[in-house]
Amino acid sequence: MSGTTTASPEFPPLLAAALSAAERGWHVFPLRPGTKRPAGHAEKYCPGTGYCTNGHKTPEQRATTDTDLLIAAWAHRPYNIGIATGPSGLLVVDLDTLKPKDSKGTPDGATSLQALYERAAQALPDTYRVRTARGGEHLYFTQPPGVRLHSTAGRLAKKIDTRGWGGYVVAPGSTTPDGAYTVLDDHDPVPLPAWLHQALTSHPKPSQYAMTPSMKCRSGYAGAALRSEVENVATAADGTRNATLLRAARALGRLIASGDLDRTEVEQALSRGASGNATQPQRYYDDVIARGLDWSIAHNPAGGRAA
Structure with a gap:
């Protein structure tokens, strides 16, 4: 599917972006305006009504592709957009930038990823790619059939996290005080390369x-x-x-x-x-x-x- 959307041009930009993500089959939920935090209540404050009548629903469980539900939600506030990566069948590689506190010589996420695929003698395929608010990148891949890859932090290398089941990413169109999330490459997400899958699922047994x-x-x-x-x-x-x-x-x-x-x-x-x-x-x-x-x-x- 291409990156076009049938969202009506009169829709506000954030709603249009949410609908565009949903059209790709990605499960969407609202984030608090201007932030990366999910909208709604925490479990300890759950009223047990609405979505939560039969038990508290997490953002991952509430995420949806239902156009009517999204239009109703974004009618209330200009929410940022979260994509629940697991239900969407996605594994997103998150390449972080360096922070002032990082030690000298620490590579950023993009440099670490380049070293990984050079070591594997592989090329990184063109896929859906987003620039994050702080200048990093999100690389979207589809999860292998029948596999549930979970979120990881630093498993592949420093400054590289992944978002799968149990995690989410901020979708393009969203804005935080650090800047905007924008699309760099509108290719449809391609399957996760086998060498990356192996790197994420190998379990060395340390002594x-x-x-x-x-x-x-x-x-x-x-x-x-x-x-x-x-x-x-x-x-x-x-x-x-x-x-x-x-x-x-x-x-x-x-x-x-x-x-x-x-x-x-x-x-x-x-x-x-x-x-x-x-x-x-x-x-x-x-x-x-x-x-x-x-x-x-x-x-x-x-x-x-x-x-």
Whole structure:
């Protein structure tokens, strides 16, 4: 499908942009005007009415392609536009720019990605591409059939995050105090390259020795929470192991959503804790971890991580 829209020209620009995204099959929800934060209430303030009559609905769950619902929503306020990447079948690679606090010699996201595809001896295909408000880029890809890729932070390289299930991106047409989100390349999103898919899904198994210093060096509440939950999983009694692992994943998922922990680090740490106390195949525990993290990130008051 091309980037054209049948949205009527009399629609305000933000609504027209929301409808254009929905026409591509992308699931859209409103962000607070001028921000990257989802509109609406957090779970702890849920009134249990409207969308939430049968339970609180996260932005990912509320996102829609229904034209009538979008027109009704944007009639209230000039919302910015969020795209729920998972339900939209998208995996968006987020290339960050450098910040003043970054150490000298740190590459930006675009440089890190170029190094990755040169190392893989691959070319990056033309795909839908957006310039972010701070000068970074979003590269849109479609997720492989039958695969649910989740959001990651720094897994591919420094200054490269991804947004999939459990996350969202700010759509072009939106504006924040840092600037506007604009389309750089209007190609339809192409399938995620196999080499990028492999880089996102490979799970190197670090040794116990290699992981321990990382966890000991992490300071503060997040580090203490990570160590405590891994210990709980590693020492769980028979009959409580699965429930303990699920509770640990849900607890740590909140810290992933807030940006205090990296999802890959949590997955590896919990997986290692479970493997030392296992009665099931490792993939079984990894699935429990993924389900717990997905649930927690989706139910975080911030509605998942945005880019």
